[in-house]
Every structure is written in structure tokens, then in C-alpha cells.
Amino acid sequence: xxxxxxxxxxxxxxxxxxxxxxxxxxxxxxxxxxxxxxxxxxxxxxxxxxxxxxxxxxxxxxxxxxxxxxxxxxxxxxxxxxxxxxxxxxxxxxxxxxxxxxxxxxxxxxxxxxxxxxxxxxxxxxxxxxxxxxxxxxxxxxxxxxxxxxxxxxxxxxxxxxxxxxxxxxxxxxxxxxxx
Amino acid sequence: xxxxxxxxxxxxxxxxxxxxxxxxxxxxxxxxxxxxxxxxxxxxxxxxxxxxxxxxxxxxxxxxxxxxxxxxxxxxxxxxxxxxxxxxxxxxxxxxxxxxxxxxxxxxxxxxxxxxxxxxxxxxxxxxxxxxxxxxxxxxxxxxxxxxxxxxxxxxxxxxx
Numbered sequence: 001x002x003x004x005x006x007x008x009x010x011x012x013x014x015x016x017x018x019x020x021x022x023x024x025x026x027x028x029x030x031x032x033x034x035x036x037x038x039x040x041x042x043x044x045x046x047x048x049x050x051x052x053x054x055x056x057x058x059x060x061x062x063x064x065x066x067x068x069x070x071x072x073x074x075x076x077x078x079x080x081x082x083x084x085x086x087x088x089x090x091x092x093x094x095x096x097x098x099x100x101x102x103x104x105x106x107x108x109x110x111x112x113x114x115x116x117x118x119x120x121x122x123x124x125x126x127x128x129x130x131x132x133x134x135x136x137x138x139x140x141x142x143x144x145x146x147x148x149x150x151x152x153x154x155x156x157x158x159x160x161x162x163x164x165x166x167x168x169x170x171x172x173x174x175x176x177x178x179x180x
Numbered sequence: 181x182x183x184x185x186x187x188x189x190x191x192x193x194x195x196x197x198x199x200x201x202x203x204x205x206x207x208x209x210x211x212x213x214x215x216x217x218x219x220x221x222x223x224x225x226x227x228x229x230x231x232x233x234x235x236x237x238x239x240x241x242x243x244x245x246x247x248x249x250x251x252x253x254x255x256x257x258x259x260x261x262x263x264x265x266x267x268x269x270x271x272x273x274x275x276x277x278x279x280x281x282x283x284x285x286x287x288x289x290x291x292x293x294x295x296x297x298x299x300x301x302x303x304x305x306x307x308x309x310x311x312x313x314x315x316x317x318x319x320x321x322x323x324x325x326x327x328x329x330x331x332x333x334x335x336x337x338x339x340x341x
Contacts, residue, residue, distance in 0.1 A: 020245055024238040029231035036229075046234050053241050058248070119227040126224075141221065142228045147192065166188045169217045176220070 005069055013060045024053060027070060030143060031077050037138050038081035038131060048084060052077040067152045071145070074153040078135055085131055125175035133168035136161055183210045190214045191221070 011019035031052055036045035055076050056063075063072060126134060135154055139145045147165070151158040181203050187210060189200035196204075204210045 015245065015249060017242060017245070020242060021238055024241050025233060028237045029233040032234055032237075033229055033231045046237065049234070050237060050240055050244075053237075054244050057241075057245055118223060122224055122227045137224065141224050142231075162188050162192055166184070166191055166217075169191065169220050170213075172224075173216055173220050 006065060009060065009063055009065065009069060012057060013063075020057065023056070023069075027073055028053065031073065033142060034074065034135075034138050035077055035081055037126065037134060037142075038078070039084055040127065044084060048077065048080045052080055055080075068149065070143075071149045071153045074139060074143070074145070075155070078154055081135075082131065121176050122172070125172040128175055129168055129171055132156075133164050133171065136164040137168045137172075140165055183207060183213075186210050187214055187217065191217060 008019055008022070012023065028049060031049035032042075032045045035048045035052075036042055039045055039048065052073060056069075056073050063069075067075075126137065129137065132154070136150055139150045139153060140147070145153065147158050147161045150156070150165075151161040154161065156164070181199050183203070186200040186203040186207070189196050190204060191214075204214055
């Protein structure tokens, strides 16, 4: 863990409000995007992101710095997403039309995403992946985590994370080819 | 090295091991597959939705943190008061239900001499011997009519028999 992150963690443990603000600003958006992809619902994604941040703050004293704060936070978020999917089995398959294009916040100028046909096909393919493969793809490509970090966040062996990634991309390729 | 191993190495990021690189070079199917999977990878990267911070998330998280902090401080004296009250109540209940003194009652219930007397040993022995004799009595002494009399009407053929 970098030195500045260690100092940040100490501030979080002490309940420093500025450190909490910094935590939310740094990872809130990324968490909502990840959880939106996992659950398929914008409202659920926001609720779970809030819960993940709160849980990290509640358990900050137990954080030993064996992983980065980001990895620790995504581990909490992933567990919350899996619990959510387990409690709502009908949502195991995320329907692409339910996946948020973006969080509910008003987009800043220039950040409006074009809902291209290609993006639709990609979302459609991704929504049909098993949750574990979906999580690995999002953490790898959208969060730019290494496979070591992904393995830590999802409590997997590094080789298993790589295998999930390979099968996820292969499944997506097939789904995209099969799409009309 | 299998095709799958070579492809996994090709997607793992960073430089491919020499063996995997050689496999992909010699296997046209793997080369095509790896190229297609890398294309999926880059299209996915381009299709990432923006990671925008939801309105009010910061405020909600801070509110929860503050509420929890207030609750924690308020909970300590409240819990201490509750514990003290329950301890006092338990002590009072124990004291009020206990007997006033541990000495025996002034007057024990009286038992009459007849009630306390045991049956005489001779009487008991005589009864046992009599019962033993009746068990050993020959069956020939009992007439069949006497047996019939002790059977119930059902055993004799029923109420209608």
C-alpha cells in the first residue's frame, strides 16, 4: 500500500470527514458503474455502492493494508452484489435494456455517451455472462485492475481470474456473433 | 502448450511467454482467435459507461457516518444505565423471594402414632405364604363351570351367541 494511501486509511479510521469525502469522490462513480453492471439496476447500484462505502468505513479499523483500498472496496461491493443476486434470483440474468447507460446524476457537458449499436451489442453480450465472468471483465477492462488485484477482490486464485476472463471474452464473442 | 493456454497468456496483459508466442505463430486458429478476442477487449474498453458520481451519494454517506457516530456515543451511557437497572431489579427480586431466615419452622406437622406405625412383619410374611400356596394349587380343584363364569359374555360367544 502506498504511503499516502496508508495515511488516508489512518484518517478514515479516525473518522476524518474530509477523508470520507475523498473516498466517495474517488470511488463512488466507479462503484456505481461496477454494481450497475452486476445488478442491472441503477437504483440498486446506488444503494449498494452507498452500503459498500459505509461498510468500508465501519470496518476501516480491521483494514490491514494487505491489499489496496480500491481492491478492498471492490471486494465488499462484489460480495454485496452476489448477496443481492442470491436474494433476487430472477435477476441473475441482467437484461441489457435495464443496464444503466450512466448513473442517475446529470452528465457533465461532453460526457454524454452515444448509445451506439456496438455498445448495445456489447451490453447485451455482457449482461448474459455469469456474474463471476462479468465481474472479472468489468474489473479488468473498466477498472484497470491487474489479475492479482482482481483475484484479491473476488477471493479467487489468480489463475482462476485469468480463466474467467478468457471464457468471458470467448462467450462475448460468440454472443455478439449470434446477435442479429 | 495447449491452444487454450496460449490464448490465456495472450490475454493476460504484459509480454507473452516465448512458448505461448511460438504456439500462436505456428497455429493459425489460435492467431485468429486471439486477434478476435483482443478486438472484443478493445471494443469493451471503448464502450465503458462514464463513472459518474451519483448526486447526493457523498451527503448520504456522511450522514450515515455522523448518525452512527452519534449513536455510538449515546449508546454507551444508555447501555450502562440499562445494565445497572437490570442488576438492581434482579437483586431486589432475589431478596424479596428468599425466606426471612434459614432456621426450621417453629412447629413441624404432627404425625399420629397410627400413621407412623409400620405393618407388622408377621402379617406380611403370612400374606406372602398364602399367595404362594394359591399359585401352586392343582387345577383339578377348579370345575369347568367356574371357569365359564369368569369369562366375559363376548369371550363366550358374544352377546348374540
